[in-house]
Amino acid sequence: MQQTVDTQLSPTRDEQPPRQRWLGRVDPYLVLAAGLVVWSVAVAVQHTWTTDFLLHVGTVRALSRDLLTPPDPMTGAGSSSPYYSPLIWLLAATVRGTGAAPTAVFGVLAVLNTVLLVWSFRRFCRWFVTSAGGAAVALLATLFLWGIRPPVWSGFLSLRSLAEVVAYPSTTAFGLMLLALDRLLHHRRHRDLTSLVTFGLLGATITLIHSFTAVNTAVGALAVLLCAGPRWRAADLLRVALVAAGAFLLVAAWPFTTVGELLTGAPEFVEIHRQLRDGMLDPIQLSCAYGLLGLVPLALRLRDQRRDPLVLIFAVAVVALAVGFAGQYHLLRVMPLAMLSLHVAFGAFVAGAVGRFGDEQSVPVIRPAARRALAALAAVVFLAGLAVDVTPLNGFLGAVPVRALPPAAQAQASTPSLSGPSHRYDQISRYVPEGATILTDQRTSDRHLNWLGYFTVNPGWPDPWIGDEKARAADRRRLRTATATPAERGAVAARWDADCVLITATKAVTGPDAVAGYRQVRADRSMTLYCR
Structure with a gap:
């Protein structure tokens, strides 16, 4: 009868390898x-x-x-x-x-x-x-x-x-x-x-x-x-x-x-x-x-x-x-x-x-x-x-500077997962101190702001433990609604004690008086920032 070696619950022989196995x-x-x-x-x-x-x-x-x-x-x-x-x-x-x-x-x-x-x-x-x-x-x-x-x-x-x-x-x-x-x-x-x-x-x-x-x-x-x-x-x-x-x-x-x-x-x-x-x-x-x-x-x-x-x-x-x-x-x-x-x-x-x-x-x-x-x-x-x-x-591409890659590989590396986080939000630090709370109009902004050290009214990732995630999401939808008045938007921001409101993807929220109680401190093509 053929015999098998029982190694099911025994470390194999290199658990304590002789010195010569490593040196030889x-x-x-x-x-x-x-x-x-x-x-x-x-x-x-x-x-x-x-x-x-x-x-x-x-x-x-x-x-x-x-x-x-x-x-x-x-x-x-x-x-x-x-x-x-x-x-x-x-x-x-x-x-x-x-x-x-x-x-x-x-x-x-x-x-x-x-x-x-x-x-x-x-x-x-x-x-x-x-x-x-x-x-x-x-x-x-x-x-x-x-x-x-x-x-x-x-x-x-x-x-x-x-x-x-x-x-x-x-x-x-x-x-x-x-x-x-x-x-x-x-x-x-x-x-x-x-x-x-x-x-x-x-x-x-x-x-x-x-x-x-x-x-x-x-x-x-x-x-x-x-x-x-x-x-x-x-x-x-x-x-x-x-x-x-x-x-x-x-x-x-x-x-x-x-x-x-x-x-x-x-x-x-x-x-x-x-x-x-x-x-x-x-x-x-x-x-x-x-x-x-x-x-x-x-x-x-x-x-x-x-x-x-x-x-x-x-x-x-x-x-x-x-x-x-x-x-x-x-x-x-x-x-x-x-x-x-x-x-x-x-x-x-x-x-x-x-x-x-x-x-x-x-x-x-x-x-x-x-x-x-x-x-x-x-x-x-x-x-x-x-x-x-x-x-x-792509695992190798992530370890090599993009500029050092051939053109075809550079195109492959130009993906969100390999190009690193966006720096478009870095300029917010000029107006808002770290640790402040910001109400935004999209989750992408939440994630980058959390990364930079800010709190956001809506969590950038699933956070069921806060208990009011649905209410926060509903207020964000209200903020983005074209029919919402400046007073309503201001009330939404104040309800969550937001220090600022950041708009990056909602055309309906525009102008210096779009959020009551908040003044416009920055406005360009990429974002509009309102702060108390």
């Missing part, structure tokens, strides 16, 4: 990781981030002005917000203590996030991959093996997505998730309390930093608890329950948000995530189709061990994704965990099948000819995917 040859994972860190430095220097980056910078600015009792970072209402995570507080304290610009602090965070990712990814892979080469293949798959148009969302680790989200707190949370799962896998095998407590501390931190990554962590944790390993005893389960309760209490003790806010805010984001479903199913985008190549290695792992951790992670994630496709679209944010299992299985299989990156312990036992044929097919599809999918190359 080049470590391919180390080379790839170093290249990715250099890339992150180039991206950080470019500072072309926009979209949600504006929110994170604005949140740090708001918190740095008041580290103890900060108001909502977008509207200035209330006295707390789930956006104030421990990581954001640390960044705000750095800005407050050093005087550094928030954008510079996030640039440093981008590089640190990359270091955390490549380190934690290797630690996670060691449970399934027998060589550094296999981990390198898995990392390459994670960066490139997604789809024709990979999702550009926080928590999604394609190179195209990382070019925008590498400085985001969600990227920090993903790296911590990999470390948490590594510790839980260690506990599953050795039953050591230190690893379990570390997992609990990391889980609480992840929950406060990025709730969607916390869902991924919970899905992965459930899979690890169900995977093959020593039989669970009542005392073991009690320790797990106590650590989970301790993590819950740590989350509840965080002063800037409540557990209820973290959990009840999610339904407000359901419709926003519909576009994730559309991208996955759209035949023009097929945003995650290439990753399905990892199903073959996963199927082989399932054949050899029904409770293989990677297989179970994928299976539990698929259950959550099924609920997401059924209408709870925010659960589609579990896709990165499903893709992680596919990518790691792909890397372990290809490296072991080719047999050039180490021994073949991570490959299920099949005939050598069939194994190499499957590996060759996988490599061909992988390279074909890279050739067809030019979109991830």
Whole structure:
């Protein structure tokens, strides 16, 4: 009978590599990781981030002005917000203590996030991959093996997505998730309390930093608890329950948000995530189709061990994704965990099948000819995917100055996601001090003003925790109505205690007396600004 090597709950042999393995040859994972860190430095220097980056910078600015009792970072209402995570507080304290610009602090965070990712990814892979080469293949798959148009969302680790989200707190949370799962896998095998407590501390931190990554962590944790390993005893389960309760209490003790806010805010984001479903199913985008190549290695792992951790992670994630496709679209944010299992299985299989990156312990036992044929097919599809999918190359474009690119690439880089935030609003600082509240006529203005350190009557991003988001939106519609009188517009602005009113896209609001109680301080083709 053929024998298989049980590596399901045992780190592969390079967990504690002999010195000669490091000194005797080049470590391919180390080379790839170093290249990715250099890339992150180039991206950080470019500072072309926009979209949600504006929110994170604005949140740090708001918190740095008041580290103890900060108001909502977008509207200035209330006295707390789930956006104030421990990581954001640390960044705000750095800005407050050093005087550094928030954008510079996030640039440093981008590089640190990359270091955390490549380190934690290797630690996670060691449970399934027998060589550094296999981990390198898995990392390459994670960066490139997604789809024709990979999702550009926080928590999604394609190179195209990382070019925008590498400085985001969600990227920090993903790296911590990999470390948490590594510790839980260690506990599953050795039953050591230190690893379990570390997992609990990391889980609480992840929950406060990025709730969607916390869902991924919970899905992965459930899979690890169900995977093959020593039989669970009542005392073991009690320790797990106590650590989970301790993590819950740590989350509840965080002063800037409540557990209820973290959990009840999610339904407000359901419709926003519909576009994730559309991208996955759209035949023009097929945003995650290439990753399905990892199903073959996963199927082989399932054949050899029904409770293989990677297989179970994928299976539990698929259950959550099924609920997401059924209408709870925010659960589609579990896709990165499903893709992680596919990518790691792909890397372990290809490296072991080719047999050039180490021994073949991570490959299920099949005939050598069939194994190499499957590996060759996988490599061909992988390279074909890279050739067809030019979109991830935008990740490289984000690391290179636009003026240094050839003309065709310059045109590709001239997109809102790669050209950085607009500076048309910078001139407002000449008339309005940072921290003032401004009523605008469109969300784009809200986002850029939040980025610059202003509060806006309408939040630039979904903010269900303020409680009156619909009333604020209704008043903005009233402001833009052509039939509204100057007195009505002034009353709207005064109702929210707005210091200024900014008009950039509403032709009906024009002239020095368009907003009663507010005087026109600036008027040009791009904007009209009224202040008290």
